[in-house]
Amino acid sequence: MRWRGGRRSDNIEDRRGQGRPRRLGRRRGLPIRLPSGRGGKLGIVGILAIVGISLFLGIDPTILLQGGSQQGGMQSSTQSGPIRTTVDDELTQFVSVVLADTEDTWQVLFENANKHYREPTLVLFSGSVQSACGYAQSAMGPFYCPGDQKVYLDLTFFEELRSRFDAPGDFAQAYVIAHEVGHHVQTLLGISQKVNEQRSHLSDVEGNKLSVRLELQADCLAGVWAYNADRSRNILEAGDIEEALNAATAIGDDRLQKRATGMVVPDSFTHGSSKQRVRWFMVGFENGNVSKCDTFGTDDL
Structure with a gap:
């Protein structure tokens, strides 16, 4: 990935060395621990998600404006601004540049849809x-x-990604960041x-399939992001x-699940299979169009 010399984001907070592990509230992220539950019916949430994507299509976006609650109903307990990193190592620089690139890409995409992109902070x-979701452990x-x-x-997750999951490379790391920023886009x-409102009316078992689609x-x-960033700034290398x-695999x-138990239980998936994750990344990369990311409007994941 061509990232050196790129703009660095100001939206970085460095909290390394702080805190003790407790428990984590509801959040969206890459799975390390195995999920539970058996999955269920999609219900009406497909329509709701399509409404969200309509922001980019210009189709009655006022519907979205009626539902402004945060996922899990949680609010930030502090309003402090971002803090520049205190350790200026190469990996920290890389993360800052990738975050900046997602900012630049999503700013343009939102502006093209006559919307405002509010940049997330990376901690x-x-x-x-x-x-605001509680306490989390690195694991x-x-x-x-x-x-x-x-x-x-x-940042130790990237070493784990390379050594434990045999997925090295700077763009593998960029994908991780872009996936989490994708959750921010979903929130905006x-x-x-x-989806969270719909899940609140379902059992944990029935809610799993919604989580997979999200x-x-x-x-x-x-x-x-990868498609548009490369088209604008030629970031991709062979x-x-x-x-x-x-x-993603x-x-x-x-x-x-196979690594942890030797068994695979599809009904317990909350993030999707390797094949599904690869497929949907490629759908976004091949089209570069948010409207193509309607995982709620298809029976074929």
Whole structure:
């Protein structure tokens, strides 16, 4: 990935070395621990998600404006501004540049739809961290908290991605960041809130399939970013997309379950299989169009 010399984001908070692990509230993120539950029916949430995507299509976006609650009903407990990183190592620079690139890409896409893109903050932490969604441990992996609209990342995850999951490469790391930013886009579009409202009326078992569709859409939005960023700034090098697809494969629910237990239980998926994650990233990357990321409007994931 061509990233050196790129603009660095100001929306970085460095909290490394702070905190003790407790428990995590509802969040969206890449799976490390195995999910539970058996999945269920889609219900009406497909219509709600399509409404969210209509922001980009110009189709009655006022519907979205009626549902403004945060995912999980959580609000940020602080309003402090971003803090520049205190450790200026290469990996920190890389994360800052990738975040800046997502900012530039989504600013343009939102502007083209006559909408305002509110940039998320990326929090670097080590070991554990407190967010508006609660306390999280690094073992849970990167995550996005809609309550404070921040992405949380322990940089040691990238080493784990390389060594434990055999998914090395800078663009594999960029895919992880872009996926979490995809959850932020879902929050701004009102999709996450609508899905969470629907889940509140379902059992955990029935809610799993909604979670899968939400996660696959975030993968698709990561692909949309990659397409538009490369078209605008020529960021991709040979092998980059293969790195992203390798990472998507490595963190599929089926692959994680097989590693942990030797068994695969599709009904318990919450993020999607390796094949599904690869497919939806490529849908976004091949089209570069948010409207193609309608994981709620299809029976074929």
